[in-house]
Amino acid sequence: MSRDRQRICLEHGQRLDINQLRRDGIMPRDLSDSSGGTLSVKYPTISFEQEIRFTSRPRHYGGRQYYFECPITGRLASVLYRPPGAKQFASRRAWRNVAYATQFAEATSRAHMAKAKICRQLGSVDEWDDFPPKPRWMRWKTYERWRERYQLQEKRLDDALLHAWRTRWVHLSSPTDFESIEPRDVDDLLDLVNSGRA
Numbered sequence: 001m002s003r004d005r006q007r008i009c010l011e012h013g014q015r016l017d018i019n020q021l022r023r024d025g026i027m028p029r030d031l032s033d034s035s036g037g038t039l040s041v042k043y044p045t046i047s048f049e050q051e052i053r054f055t056s057r058p059r060h061y062g063g064r065q066y067y068f069e070c071p072i073t074g075r076l077a078s079v080l081y082r083p084p085g086a087k088q089f090a091s092r093r094a095w096r097n098v099a100y101a102t103q104f105a106e107a108t109s110r111a112h113m114a115k116a117k118i119c120r121q122l123g124s125v126d127e128w129d130d131f132p133p134k135p136r137w138m139r140w141k142t143y144e145r146w147r148e149r150y151q152l153q154e155k156r157l158d159d160a161l162l163h164a165w166r167t168r169w170v171h172l173s174s175p176t177d178f179e180s181i182e183p184r185d186v187d188d189l190l191d192l193v194n195s196g197r198a
Contacts, residue, residue, distance in 0.1 A: 007099045008094070013083035016064050018054060034161070043090065050088050052080065056196070070094055108160045111153045118150050 016039075021027040036055035042048065052071065056064040070091035071081065077091035081099055092098070102110050122143075124132035131150050133149035136141040 007097050007103075008083045008085070008095075009104060010081050010083055010095070010098050010099055010102045011171070013081055013086065014089070015082075016052070016068070016080045016089055018068055018078055022066065039068075052089060108157060111156045114153045115150060118146055118153070120148060 018114055039052045039054055041050045041052060053069040054066055055069055056066045059065050067078055068080050070077050070092035071088060073088040075091055080089040082089045083095060102113060119132055122132045123135050
């Protein structure tokens with residue numbers, strides 16, 4: 001008999017993103033004269049302290065891309081994680097038995113999470129609103145790609161609703177009416193519910 005494994009959610013811990021730190025001004029944006037260095041992370045309230053090395057690689061079209069050096073594996077990583085209970089930051093590959101939040105969610109929850117993420121990417125404050133309008137800075141082609149992704153998640157949610165209706169609620173209608181009232185899409189299902197036939 002195998003042992004139960006409990007996986008820890010990475011998002012419940014702390015996260016260091018070198019690109020975000022540079023955008024926010026926590027790390028200097030202009031590091032062009034250096035190819036690397038160290039970042040000191042301190043949390044005095046919990047007596048945590050860690051020195052993390054970072055390095056850079058040249059980009060193809062000029063400039064440099066910065067990476068952390070994982071203290072455990074030595075690999076380069078843009079993001080380091082410190083899951084709950086861990087003693088240091090390390091790359092995703094260094095941690096065993098960890099997962100992202102989406103790996104704990106069921107299919108419909110993943111679709112809702114994806115829709116919310118798309119809305120955040122487009123600058124929407126209310127994630128439960130309809131698809132947000134195009135931001136001024138975004139190209140139409142990019143905006144249409146985001147719309148297609150959003151519509152894909154909408155379709156997954158609609159399909160899940162239809163599947164639930166067919167498997168759980170179809171017994172509420174009489175067997176003779178079943179063929180005449182089976183919905184083809186979510187709009188048909190809503191019409192049936194509103195008309196009182198389902």
